[in-house]
Amino acid sequence: xxxxxxxxxxxxxxxxxxxxxxxxxxxxxxxxxxxxxxxxxxxxxxxxxxxxxxxxxxxxxxxxxxxxxxxxxxxxxxxxxxxxx
Numbered sequence: 001x002x003x004x005x006x007x008x009x010x011x012x013x014x015x016x017x018x019x020x021x022x023x024x025x026x027x028x029x030x031x032x033x034x035x036x037x038x039x040x041x042x043x044x045x046x047x048x049x050x051x052x053x054x055x056x057x058x059x060x061x062x063x064x065x066x067x068x069x070x071x072x073x074x075x076x077x078x079x080x081x082x083x084x085x
Contacts, residue, residue, distance in 0.1 A: 015074065022038055
């Protein structure tokens with residue numbers, strides 16, 4: 001869990017980066033394998049993020065709840081001011 005502004009836009013920037021890289025490979029080098037693996041990896045990264053959030057929630061409790069309330073999982077808030085406490 002980040003406590004500075006690094007993770008203020010979305011909670012899992014590493015998975016967003018992985019998906020962007022995978023999408024780039026899919027566009028640049030579309031093979032049967034990349035076409036088949038892309039949706040599988042999307043689902044797995046989503047499940048992994050939910051698992052990590054559950055473990056973090058168990059460890060940090062209310063502090064994580066405040067963090068989760070002001071961030072999104074993957075897609076950042078656009079055009080709306082976020083309250084920070």
